[in-house]
Amino acid sequence: TRTPVNVTVTGAAGQIGYALLFRIASGHLLGADVPVKLRLLEIPQGLKAAEGTAMELDDCAFPLLKGIDITDDPNVGFAGANVALLVGARPRTKGMERGDLLSANGGIFKPQGKAINDNAADDIKVLVVGNPANTNALIAQAAAPDVPAERFTAMTRLDHNRAISQLAAKTGAAVSDIKRLTIWGNHSATQYPDIFHAEIAGKNAAETVNDEAWLADTFIPTVAKRGAAIIEARGASSAASAANAAIDHVHTWVNGTAEGDWTSMGIPSDGSYGVPEGLISSFPVTTKDGRYEIVQGLDINEFSRARIDASVKELAEERDAVRGLGLI
Numbered sequence: 026t027r028t029p030v031n032v033t034v035t036g037a038a039g040q041i042g043y044a045l046l047f048r049i050a051s052g053h054l055l056g057a058d059v060p061v062k063l064r065l066l067e068i069p070q071g072l073k074a075a076e077g078t079a080m081e082l083d084d085c086a087f088p089l090l091k092g093i094d095i096t097d098d099p100n101v102g103f104a105g106a107n108v109a110l111l112v113g114a115r116p117r118t119k120g121m122e123r124g125d126l127l128s129a130n131g132g133i134f135k136p137q138g139k140a141i142n143d144n145a146a147d148d149i150k151v152l153v154v155g156n157p158a159n160t161n162a163l164i165a166q167a168a169a170p171d172v173p174a175e176r177f178t179a180m181t182r183l184d185h186n187r188a189i190s191q192l193a194a195k196t197g198a199a200v201s202d203i204k205r206l207t208i209w210g211n212h213s214a215t216q217y218p219d220i221f222h223a224e225i226a227g228k229n230a231a232e233t234v235n236d237e238a239w240l241a242d243t244f245i246p247t248v249a250k251r252g253a254a255i256i257e258a259r260g261a262s263s264a265a266s267a268a269n270a271a272i273d274h275v276h277t278w279v280n281g282t283a284e285g286d287w288t289s290m291g292i293p294s295d296g297s298y299g300v301p302e303g304l305i306s307s308f309p310v311t312t313k314d315g316r317y318e319i320v321q322g323l324d325i326n327e328f329s330r331a332r333i334d335a336s337v338k339e340l341a342e343e344r345d346a347v348r349g350l351g352l353i
């Protein structure tokens with residue numbers, strides 16, 4: 026029998042945590058034959074609710090779930106972790122400036138990065154979900170000098186999945202027929218969902234759509250503002266779809282992309298496509314054997330270049346701000 030994989034989830038008592046933990050425990054994160062041990066990391070105020078969720082996890086009698094620990098100590102929470110899902114973050118509250126938001130999150134992600142550095146397993150893989158996800162990932166990565174930088178990733182898979190869904194609705198295609206879509210840049214309103222290299226049932230998506238006004242005025246803003254539209258409709262933020270995207274991100278990272286397809290992940294740039302090295306930016310990637318590679322050699326047209334550059338500029342500004350605050 027396989028040794029269980031240790032999966033740490035921060036913010037376990039939150040909305041996304043509640044939608045995420047049951048799917049991890051039922052085998053959707055890593056595979057239907059991979060046993061897991063869960064470690065739930067919360068702040069003291071969240072511990073009781075996390076215990077309630079753990080009771081429900083017990084009550085599911087998941088065959089793959091080999092244990093649940095709950096803690097408010099990052100050193101305990103990340104001890105031996107093979108996969109860490111950093112979901113807990115400080116949301117922007119009314120009147121909060123960007124600097125306040127970045128420093129509040131620095132206070133979370135810097136110590137968590139250090140605790141990962143000091144305690145996690147050698148093969149640790151980190152996904153940051155908590156916003157601002159790319160820059161929080163950068164802060165955690167900078168605090169973990171002994172962990173290879175490429176193990177720190179930020180979630181743009183929800184944007185990727187939203188874009189596939191919008192494109193399927195526009196063209197009448199099945200979501201499973203859409204391949205090679207890319208989210209570039211930051212998980213924010215400046216993100217750029219790119220269909221110029223995407224395919225719909227083997228045909229170029231941009232040529233199939235053949236409507237640049239729809240791209241610029243409908244598709245891109247609909248994908249970028251989908252989070253706000255969900256809040257408006259549901260009265261609460263998107264939690265189940267975010268949890269689903271976190272599952273997809275890690276599952277693809279561990280188990281590989283399909284032949285001929287790729288996915289989108291926020292990863293430390295190696296300088297590809299003019300994105301300054303070290304920024305955690307979303308790229309098209311293929312994955313295999315637990316490693317990812319940026320898809321190289323794509324032609325970037327003017328329409329795409331301007332939008333990628335704008336989102337990357339925002340990431341550089343966030344990096345400069347956290348550098349100014351001494352967080353990296």
Ligand code: NAI
Nearest residue numbers: 036038039040041066067068071113114155156180183267
């Ligand atoms: P929530 O507010 O329901 O839950 C957050 C949980 O994190 C709370 O239980 C809180 O006690 C906990 N927490 C706060 N600080 C912590 C710390 N230092 N250590 C451990 N736990 C801590 O929020 P929700 O809806 O679950 O969202 C979580 C984050 O995910 C938010 O930052 C949200 O903006 C982000 N998000 C990111 C998406 C993406 O696509 N990257 C999509 C949707 C949400």
